[in-house]
Amino acid sequence: MLEEIVIENLGVIRSARVPLGPGLTVITGETGAGKTMVLTGLGLLMGGKADPATVRPGAATAVVEGRIRVVDRPAVARRVDDAGGEVDDDGTVVVLRTVAAEGRSRAHLGGRSVPQGVLAELADDLVTVHGQSDQLRLRTASRQREALDAFAGPEHRALLDRYRAAWVERSALQAEIDDLTARAGERAREAELLRLGLAEVERVDPQPGEDAELTALVARLGNVEELRVAAQLAHDAIAGDDATEQQENAVASVDRARRALESAAPTDPALARFAERLAEVGYVLADVATEISGYVEDLAADPAGLETSHARLAELGTLTRSYGQTIDDVLAWASDAGLRLLDLDDGGERLRAATERRDALDAELGSVGAAVTASRERAGAELAAAVTDELRGLAMSGASLVVDVAVADEPGPWGADTVTFSLAPHPGAPPRPLGKGASGGELSRVMLAIEVALATSAVAAEGSGTPLPTFVFDEVDAGVGGKAAVEVGRRLGALARRAQVVVVTHLAQVAAFADDQLVVTKSSPDGTDGDGDGDASSPVTVTGVRKVTGEDRVRELARMLSGQEDSDAALRHAHELLESSVVGR
Numbered sequence: 001m002l003e004e005i006v007i008e009n010l011g012v013i014r015s016a017r018v019p020l021g022p023g024l025t026v027i028t029g030e031t032g033a034g035k036t037m038v039l040t041g042l043g044l045l046m047g048g049k050a051d052p053a054t055v056r057p058g059a060a061t062a063v064v065e066g067r068i069r070v071v072d073r074p075a076v077a078r079r080v081d082d083a084g085g086e087v088d089d090d091g092t093v094v095v096l097r098t099v100a101a102e103g104r105s106r107a108h109l110g111g112r113s114v115p116q117g118v119l120a121e122l123a124d125d126l127v128t129v130h131g132q133s134d135q136l137r138l139r140t141a142s143r144q145r146e147a148l149d150a151f152a153g154p155e156h157r158a159l160l161d162r163y164r165a166a167w168v169e170r171s172a173l174q175a176e177i178d179d180l181t182a183r184a185g186e187r188a189r190e191a192e193l194l195r196l197g198l199a200e201v202e203r204v205d206p207q208p209g210e211d212a213e214l215t216a217l218v219a220r221l222g223n224v225e226e227l228r229v230a231a232q233l234a235h236d237a238i239a240g241d242d243a244t245e246q247q248e249n250a251v252a253s254v255d256r257a258r259r260a261l262e263s264a265a266p267t268d269p270a271l272a273r274f275a276e277r278l279a280e281v282g283y284v285l286a287d288v289a290t291e292i293s294g295y296v297e298d299l300a301a302d303p304a305g306l307e308t309s310h311a312r313l314a315e316l317g318t319l320t321r322s323y324g325q326t327i328d329d330v331l332a333w334a335s336d337a338g339l340r341l342l343d344l345d346d347g348g349e350r351l352r353a354a355t356e357r358r359d360a361l362d363a364e365l366g367s368v369g370a371a372v373t374a375s376r377e378r379a380g381a382e383l384a385a386a387v388t389d390e391l392r393g394l395a396m397s398g399a400s401l402v403v404d405v406a407v408a409d410e411p412g413p414w415g416a417d418t419v420t421f422s423l424a425p426h427p428g429a430p431p432r433p434l435g436k437g438a439s440g441g442e443l444s445r446v447m448l449a450i451e452v453a454l455a456t457s458a459v460a461a462e463g464s465g466t467p468l469p470t471f472v473f474d475e476v477d478a479g480v481g482g483k484a485a486v487e488v489g490r491r492l493g494a495l496a497r498r499a500q501v502v503v504v505t506h507l508a509q510v511a512a513f514a515d516d517q518l519v520v521t522k523s524s525p526d527g528t529d530g531d532g533d534g535d536a537s538s539p540v541t542v543t544g545v546r547k548v549t550g551e552d553r554v555r556e557l558a559r560m561l562s563g564q565e566d567s568d569a570a571l572r573h574a575h576e577l578l579e580s581s582v583v584g585r
Helices: 035-045 074-082 116-126 141-152 154-182 184-204 210-221 224-239 250-264 269-298 303-323 327-345 347-392 440-462 482-496 550-562 568-584
Strands: 002-010 013-019 024-029 061-069 092-100 105-109 112-114 127-131 400-412 415-424 470-474 501-504 516-523 541-548
Touching: 002 035, 013 035, 013 516, 024 035, 024 482, 035 061, 035 092, 035 127, 035 470, 035 501, 074 092, 074 116, 092 116, 105 116, 112 116, 127 440, 141 154, 141 347, 141 415, 141 440, 154 184, 154 347, 184 303, 184 327, 210 224, 210 303, 210 327, 224 250, 224 269, 250 269, 303 327, 347 400, 347 415, 347 440, 400 440, 440 482, 482 501, 482 568, 516 550, 541 550, 550 568
Parallel strands: 013 541, 024 501, 024 516, 127 470, 470 501
Antiparallel strands: 002 013, 002 061, 061 092, 092 105, 105 112, 400 415, 516 541
């Protein structure tokens, strides 16, 4: 349940606190005072889209804060906890939304910053809004179908969810079947090319890194004499036998230097360390000389081996030119090609399996779709009876609603039906689609009757032990007056006995049935009551929302009736409305 909404710098509202209690709360006030902005603030709290244009001129940021009781809604409390927010000790959670004039908006839930979408998720369980725009939306076939599905109850919606899931799977399968069928020739050509390539790789049988090893071997065999001369010169310089006293080899020179240091080491121990290091250098030089000598002995010309290596490299080159820069790349291609070939060869089996599953889903869609149609037909008859009954109490006793469920030209994820709401204005008159042949007042009453029927069905579906959402009605009584207006108030009051209901209204007949009446007031900068239109550029500012009781409420009802709150006739009429509303309950 919504407990309060605090608004700052939103539209014409500078600052307002809106307390909301159980039962029926009506919000009234002069045209342009900002009543609808209260619902705009509620929409922001429920994750609605933020519009920087709604920020009050001259203000940097608009702020809307709401307190919601969730102690009886464990699912909502868990979602708050999942988002990182906290529920207060009294079982309420604070929701905050800020909208910057520069365009950025932020949302907070239970003291934690959250994405706007989290608030929208909570709204599904907390609030149901019925507004003036619904009168336009319910004129379309798709919206009428959605309204009927909502009225039909949870079992019907579960059936519809089953149909929708089968439809989505069937659509995906059909796309796969179309792709496999359309690309059958292309897939066959691709498979043949892959087979040829894999056969060539299998014939050559390359080994990992083979191309690099052969390249090194060819370079060695092709330069045997040059390598032998270089290695021999290096060996002679390190440990050759042809050295003289004037030009000795490196091993001899290092050995002579070591002996010189060792002879002087008794005089200075530092020289002994140098001698040790030279001894290590001598060992290393001797080892290198031995290895070079072995290299020279093993180095021999091999014309046949060179020719064989060149031929193998040429054979490997046919692969690297087609399937990769190196043999390792070729082997990786072969691995991927093998997997792709398996997938291509499996295309026929996949096509058969997909076709069989699609046919099974077609059968399921047929049976479930028939069940959805039957459920809609039953719900359509019930909705038509409920709305027609409501219309009798709204001064349209001869009118009746007709809900027609017919076969659609093409089925869709919503089923195989098209739903049409039609109005028969009096007995014997042919039903006509909503919005055609009805006056504005009649259309408003029909729409209100539908909304009340939908809301009542939601109450019945939830059951007495489950908390219901808050129902918000935004001037759905537009175009209604007189006795019909009294009946509108009576029905909203009856609904409020089972759920929290918030209504924005201009009708005193509706307001009289409220448990609480809130008046949105506006004043000019000089402190006098404003009489402007209250648009965003006007100097009129809303100073707050006040709850009226007793004589203040009588005066407000009188103002709503005649525009003159001090008129004796209007005051008497206001008293009568309040008294009759109590009796009517």
